[in-house]
Amino acid sequence: MRELxxxxxxxxxxxxxxxxxxxGAAYPEWNPFxxxxxxxxxxxxxxxxxxxxxxRRAMTFRPRVLAVEPTRxxxxxxxxxxxxxxxxxHAFLIELVAPSRVRFVQRERFTGLLVPFSRKGLVATxxxxxxxNLALKNRAEGRAA
Numbered sequence: 200m201r202e203l204x205x206x207x208x209x210x211x212x213x214x215x216x217x218x219x220x221x222x223g224a225a226y227p228e229w230n231p232f233x234x235x236x237x238x239x240x241x242x243x244x245x246x247x248x249x250x251x252x253x254x255r256r257a258m259t260f261r262p263r264v265l266a267v268e269p270t271r272x273x274x275x276x277x278x279x280x281x282x283x284x285x286x287x288x289h290a291f292l293i294e295l296v297a298p299s300r301v302r303f304v305q306r307e308r309f310t311g312l313l314v315p316f317s318r319k320g321l322v323a324t325x326x327x328x329x330x331x332n333l334a335l336k337n338r339a340e341g342r343a344a
Contacts, residue, residue, distance in 0.1 A: 232327035
């Protein structure tokens with residue numbers, strides 16, 4: 200198993216961050232990493248997600264939503280080709296730091312046969328997390344990118 204994580208503090212309430220995070224239709228306007236997020240954001244919902252890691256090929260996959268706690272957590276599980284080959288459990292966590300300040304955490308746990316051979320892709324993915332987190336901060340705080 201490998202785990203990636205990136206976090207950032209955002210000067211906005213959890214409701215505002217959740218609103219931006221779950222507005223998949225607006226992702227092409229601001230999100231440099233997850234370029235498409237479509238489908239029902241509900242437990243067992245099937246999403247269509249397109250990621251564009253820096254300097255890597257874009258990838259579209261159809262993860263299943265595992266958890267939805269509005270203003271707190273969105274988590275899904277995606278697989279490459281089939282379960283057990285390269286699986287990623289992706290989580291977005293919103294942690295209240297102060298009344299109008301949150302810590303946004305993006306985390307993914309990778310498991311499967313191909314994980315040991317995916318070092319370059321995982322480095323690019325972590326960079327993608329950091330870029331998305333900064334863009335989410337700017338959007339939630341009402342700033343231009």
